[in-house]
Amino acid sequence: MECKIKIEKGKHLELLTLMNRIRLFEQIAEELFLHGEVPGFLHSSIGQEASAVGVCAAIGIDDYMATTHRGHGHVVAKGGDVNRMMAELYGKVTGYCRGKGGSMHISCRELGILGANGIVAGGIPITTGAALSAKMRGTDQVAVSFFGDGASDEGAFHESLNIASIYKLPVLFVCENNHYAESNPQAKHQNIKDVAVRAKAYNIDSVIADGTDIMDVYQKTLTAVEQLRKGNGPILMENKCYRWSGHYVGDPAVYRPKDEPLEWKTNRDPIKLYAGFLMENKIADSKELEAITEQETKRIWDAVEFARNSDDPDLTVAMEDVYA
Amino acid sequence: MPRSMTYRDALREALREELIRDERIFLLGEDIEDPFGGTYKVTQGLTEEFGHDRVRNTPISEIAITGVALGAAMTGMRPVAELMYVDFAGCAMDQIMNQIAKMRYMSGGQVEAPLVIRTQQGTGRSSAAQHAQSLEAMFAHIPGLKVAMPVTPYDAKGMLKAAIRDPDPVIFLEHKLLYNTTGEVPEEDYVVPLGVADVKRVGTDVTIVATSRMVLHALDAAEILAKDGISVEVVDPRSIVPLDQETIFDSLRKTHRLMVVHEAVERNGWGAELCALVMDHCFDELDAPVKRIASKNTPVPFAPVLENFVVPSVEEIVAGVKDLLV
Incomplete structure (x- = not known):
């Protein structure tokens, strides 16, 4: 891990805090889901925290972001309130979408979160439209679209890159290549190793980052966003990472080699890597790091209590926001 | 004073007047720019007046047309997208039925999607199985989509204005055999509200x-x-x-x-x-x-x-x- 730019200690600790928050949110939500307390499906982003936090740290609150079914991490990284997120997972009226969206549809207008999405690649054209809107309104906002390697096989991905290229839109397409499209390994769903090569077909720039290395992701995103704000057109970023769990919580992931997850967990844990970097460089000591984990554990359990104690939506809520 | 004009001209007049009225409005679709001016020539002349930014050709990419319209609508613009034929909605159905129709509801009312998808349908020109369907029931079946089907030039103009001013998505179904039909259209601004027979x-x-x-x-x-x-x-x-x-x-x-x-x-x-x-x-x-x-x-x-x-x-x-x- 290497940091070529000046980053204040406070910023480092903030990034590590967010990564911990994501990890703990996912771990605790998973536990509650397996106990039957959280309905629906859950898709855990454990292992991909460096990509979420590294990218979102490089954009502002006014910038737009859209994500996927595996979107909890991105929402947290963009500033999402874990109380309202957890309440949404529980289907409670205090959730971001008043219990009408659930895990796969969390959105937050004030934070520029255009929404998680239940359809693979469904959010990519929408983000592209937000970038067009920013450009037409003459703001310097950018739009970030998260998706996976599987989504890069969808027409929506290709149509979006093409139209963003011809319109020179300020959109950062972030492919989190976790090497699996649901159960299908990358080698079986696309005949390429780097999704980034697909940028060439649309004559746009691309950048590949180590998606387990937050410093790499953060610095590369800063550079990319600077380009976007200059009006140089869209960029395809590929963050190579690994989904520690199965496709959904409860998926035993029998389609993976047995030692593969262990290898990533042992040697490529984004949080462990970053914590090690902070300690090696004497930016923080183990006590400070432990305090962060402790504080975030409490924060997530508080969110669980908030969700548990929140009301179910009144049945009239089902008929609200229906205009046609 | 009412004037006699074609259905096509009435639609164009609605677009033109709305483009003047509200700078958030823009048009996007395949081949809509001048000099081509749209397959059915509804947008002819509008690029010249409003420029390529606000009357915008797209690639042949129905997913992008509809998805980009949605993203723009959610973030402060009021797009009017054109699908050349209603049949091509088949290519864009995820954006139409899963995204556009549901965004307001799924977000718990946080966002609106003020956009119009203009398209045309119907038989009468030997356009065959993939260019002549009438698909209104398919759209009407999906909660979250309004479906307009004007027949006269008067209704076409007034309803298109209503659709553009609506805070929610409207599927605006023109008919390919109506473009050359004529009828009286007032000179002054008017709206024909949706939902009034x-x-x-x-x-x-x-x-x-x-x-x-x-x-x-x-x-x-x-x-x-x-x-x-x-x-x-x-x-x-x-x-x-x-x-x-x-x-x-x-x-x-x-x-x-x-x-x-x-x-x-x-x-x-x-x-x-x-x-x-x-x-x-x-x-x-x-x-x-x-x-x-x-x-x-x-x-x-x-x-x-x-x-x-x-x-x-x-x-x-x-x-x-x-x-x-x-």
């Missing part, structure tokens, strides 16, 4: 509820039937979502006989929905079973004789009304 002809014996181009067929049939002393009332719902049920029911309460005519295939068509609504609300008013006249349950054939055969004709409507009165 129009009684296109007053009558006392039978109510025909018809949509889009079939309104013209129904009016022709009414003229023929009048010569036999049969008085037909023709009700045009103008939009099927929202639907002005009361105007239809009021007419039925007067005539006690109902026919529904549409160009979409009969099976699971919008007419079936109307039949069910009448059963629920006005069963006792019926002196005869409701009659449906719609296209035969086939893909649209190419040969003119076959196309004519599957689509409802004026003669079929005349015969159907006579059946209702037996």
Whole structure:
């Protein structure tokens, strides 16, 4: 891990805090889901925290972001309130979408979160439209679209890159290549190793980052966003990472080699890597790091209590926001 | 002063006036820029006046057209997207049914999606199975989409303005055979609200509820039937979502006989929905079973004789009304 730019200690600790928050949110939500307390499906982003936090740290609150079914991490990284997120997972009226969206549809207008999405690649054209809107309104906002390697096989991905290229839109397409499209390994769903090569077909720039290395992701995103704000057109970023769990919580992931997850967990844990970097460089000591984990554990359990104690939506809520 | 103008010109005038009125409005679609001006020439001349930013050609990418429109609508713009043929909505259906229709609801009311998808449908030009369908029922089935189907130039202009000013997504279905038809259109600004039916002809014996181009067929049939002393009332719902049920029911309460005519295939068509609504609300008013006249349950054939055969004709409507009165 290497940091070529000046980053204040406070910023480092903030990034590590967010990564911990994501990890703990996912771990605790998973536990509650397996106990039957959280309905629906859950898709855990454990292992991909460096990509979420590294990218979102490089954009502002006014910038737009859209994500996927595996979107909890991105929402947290963009500033999402874990109380309202957890309440949404529980289907409670205090959730971001008043219990009408659930895990796969969390959105937050004030934070520029255009929404998680239940359809693979469904959010990519929408983000592209937000970038067009920013450009037409003459703001310097950018739009970030998260998706996976599987989504890069969808027409929506290709149509979006093409139209963003011809319109020179300020959109950062972030492919989190976790090497699996649901159960299908990358080698079986696309005949390429780097999704980034697909940028060439649309004559746009691309950048590949180590998606387990937050410093790499953060610095590369800063550079990319600077380009976007200059009006140089869209960029395809590929963050190579690994989904520690199965496709959904409860998926035993029998389609993976047995030692593969262990290898990533042992040697490529984004949080462990970053914590090690902070300690090696004497930016923080183990006590400070432990305090962060402790504080975030409490924060997530508080969110669980908030969700548990929140009301179910009144049945009239089902008929609200229906205009046609 | 009202002027006579074509359906096409009325639509263009609505777009032009709205582009002037609100700078958040922009048009996007395939081949809509000048000098081509759109496959059916509705947008001709608008690029020259408003520039390529606000009247914007897209690649042949229906997912991008609809998805980009949605993203722009969620973030402060008011896009009017054009799908060249309604059939091409097939390529964009994820964005239309899973994203556009549901965004407001899924977000718990946080966002609106003020966008219009203009497209055209229908038979009459031997466009065959992939360029001539009438798909209004498919859209109307999905909660979250408004569905407009204007037949006259007056309605086309006023309803397009209403659709553009609406805070929610509207599927605006023009008909390819109507573009050259003419009618009176006022010079001053006006809006025809969605969800307000129009009684296109007053009558006392039978109510025909018809949509889009079939309104013209129904009016022709009414003229023929009048010569036999049969008085037909023709009700045009103008939009099927929202639907002005009361105007239809009021007419039925007067005539006690109902026919529904549409160009979409009969099976699971919008007419079936109307039949069910009448059963629920006005069963006792019926002196005869409701009659449906719609296209035969086939893909649209190419040969003119076959196309004519599957689509409802004026003669079929005349015969159907006579059946209702037996």
